[in-house]
Amino acid sequence: MEIDCLPFYKTGYFTEFICDYLAEEPQVRNFYHRFPNLDNFEAQIAEKATSFPDGNREVLYEALQKQYKGFEVTDATRTHLKKLKEPITFTVVTGHQLNLFTGPLYFLYKIVSTINLTKELKTAYPKYNFVPVYWMATEDHDFEEINYFNFRGKKLKWNRTASGAVGHLDTKGLDEIFEAFSNQIGNSANAKALKELFRKSYLGHNNLAEATRYLANELFGKEGLVIVDGDDRNLKSLLLPYAEKDIFDQLAYKKVSETITGFEALDKKYGVQVNPREINYFYLKDGLRERIVEQNGAYFVNDTEIRFTKEELQKELKAYPERFSPNVIARPLYQEVILPNLCYIGGGGEIAYWLELKTMFEAMQVPFPVLLLRNSALVITDKQKGKLEKMNLSVADIFLRQSSFINKKIREISNIDIDFTPQKQYLEEQFKAMYDLAEQTDASFLGAVKAQEVKQKKGLENLEKRLLQAQKRKLKDHVMRMTEIQNELFPNKSLQERNVNFSELYLELGEDLIPMLLEALKPLQLEFTVIKV
Template sequence: MDIDCLPIAKTGYFSKLISDYIDEKASILSFYNRFSSLENFSGQIEEKALDFPQAHREVLYDALQKQYEGIKVSEPTGSNIKRLKEPITFTVTTGHQLNLFTGPLYFLYKIVSTINLTKQLKREYPKYDFVPVYWMATEDHDFEEINYFNFKTKKLQWNRESSGAVGRLDTQGLQEVYTAFANEIGSNGNAETLKKWFSDAYLKHDNLTDATRYLVNELFSSYGLVILDGDDKGLKELLKPYAKKDIFEQVSFEKVTETISDLESLDAKYGIQVNPREINYFYLAAGVRERIVESNGKFHVTPEKGEGIVFSKEDLLKEVDAHPERFSPNVIARPLYQEVILPNLCYIGGGGEIAYWLELKSTFEAMGVPFPILLLRNSVLVITTKQDKKLKKMNLSSKDLFLDQNSFINKKIREISNIDIDFSPQKALLDQQFKTLYELAELTDKSFLGAVKAQEIKQKKGLDHLEKRLLKAQKRKLEDQVSRMTEIQNELFPNKNLQERILNFSELFLEYGEDLIPMLIQALQPLQLEFVVLKD
């Protein structure tokens, strides 16, 4: 196994805000608590230990015991669940939607990053225990984002009507997806394993939460991963005081709005990942997850279908107290919920997730909850042996592949061409000649400066035009090489996007089988903060 690493900023696939965060740019230090370096976990452990009550551990343990009923629990996972009751145990957490059959490849990378960080922390801080946690986004209602996965350029999609929290959806209609997948995948040993995983997860479980838990447990239980569902009344009991501050005092809305303004004033390129609402909770019921909106002192829940609900403030307070399970945090409030119920030190997420977490620190401070360390998950480009042979034959480097396609082809054409297509020397000579002409015009008649400038622009444009025509001619001459280079780049960057954002793990599993996850566990170093190019 060969591992290359590229700086995140050099890949061209990450925002300026994330690049500045990785570089620990001084201007954004105030938007997070501690940077994701190994030594900073010492202070995070001390802070969380002082803040996380033993009673919360008991509630968490009881919830996990119920959620794992009927699930084959491995010894490492079972031990980790028990450890969560101990005050020396802390978690590292990642979260993700319930994407069908895990969705894009980066789902695996998030969890592997989480597992590997707990291992690294145990080596550095041996008197403590560290548990990797996967938070299932069971209360999300964006069905169209999770109802498909890609397999070899085909989109395998679960077609059905959906409303409410996706985790509560029954698995009706997934037999058709299984049949389509089975027809595509073949029948070798690795294919049979994949078909069994899909069948056992989605055809033998009644809802999407149970199906996802089963599948992720099959993939990662040997590494002690603990899978948590926040759609739980016992856990929501712990959220009540924070939900009230959001709903009735609009603490989150006020603080996040201020933070967004501060970020925008720093750099217009940062952009805003998530805007807060006045109330950052949905009302959750059977088949319904709808916004709560305050108007004229009344709180309205208006579903697309059926009659709406109107609460007075007093009635809504009673509803929160009696039925906290009916209040579902949105993307702004969910991170706080996570940190309230887990003895968590670090959240591992993608670039978009880290960007919206950077909006939240002041809300955590106002709520009196420690803000976790934020860590950008590992990103990976996997290159198979066959693909690597093609790259070597064409003398293509990993760095070349990350160029946009036009720049990639032009760069390689210049390298392999038997004539010099770089007009830089001619442009430099032209610069020198016009420098002399400017000096002459200054000494004789300054009114000629405009004419000199116009001529300079004309001649430089002419050189650029000639260079482009020559390059185009060489592309035609080297059409075969251009075709092969384009083909391999398109293969590794499907739809001109990162492989990890498009491919499903099943394609790599067909290639590597049971070695896939151990290979990732061995290769990925979560605190390295570089893009990994992995060649077998």
């Protein structure tokens, strides 16, 4: 295995906001608490230790015991579950939707980043325990975002009607996906292992939450991953005082709105990732997940006949906390209330919306976690590596936009000089004499000279472009091979990790895939990783 690294800003796939955050630019400093470097975790541990009640640990432990009932728990995960009861134990968390068969590759990268950070923290702070946590987004209701995965450029889609929290959905219809997938992957040993994993995960469990827990546990249980489902009555009981401040005082709305105003005043280049609502909770019940809205002192569940007075809603909260589902603004707070957490690991979009939340956390008196951009990676197989070497293509080359990539390489490999820079410089020298002459006459002649220079330079540029196009046609076979390998590595002209499912790599690497990622990905390195296997 060979590993190359590239600064995130040089990939062209990350926003200016995230790149500025990683560079610790001063204008971003007010939006986070502590930057993700190893030394800063000492203060984060001390802060969380003094603010996280032991009673919350008991509630968390008991909830997880129930959630894992009926599942085979590895020794490593069982040890971590027990350690969560101890005041010297802290978590590192990543969260993700219940994408079918993990969805895109970055699901794995998120969890590997989380596991590897806990290992680094244990080495740096050996007297404490650190537990990797995967937070399942079981209450999300956007079925269209999670009901498919891509395999070899084709979408394998779960077609069914769905409403409410996706974690509650039964697994009816997934046998059809299993058949379609099985027919495409062949019968190698790795293919058979993938089929069995899909079958046991989705055909062996009653709902999507259970299926996803089984799948993540099979992939990462050996590493002690703890899987948390926030759709839990007892866990939500810990959220009640914070939910009341959100629903009845609109505290989250006010504070996040202030931060967004700060974004906009700072620079228009920092786009707002999510906007807060006056109430950042849904009402969750019997296949329903709809927003709670307030009008003239009364509370309504959007698009339903359900309504409450303020007193009735307060009673509903206390009697049925499980019916109140936090949205994208409130869910991070929920996570930090119920977990002894130090760090959240997420993608660029996630980190961007977390950066909107710091003042809300301060107002709620909950420590704001360290925010770490997950590892991103491009995996290049041995066959693809051979193609790149044969065409003398570097890592930096393949990250270029395709038109720039082709133009750059055509200029390099052409047997004639396509760069007309010397001719342009010679032309400029010739026109200097013309300008000297023009200064001795009048301004109108000076303008005529300038216009002619522009015309001549434009002519050279057009000739350069025509020559480049001619060379592209002449070298069309080479251009085709270059674009083919770039399209393989960047499907749909996007990052591999955002399109490809892990099954494609598993077919080639098998059980070596996850150990390879665990070895290659360094979460605090803060660079894009290119892995050649």
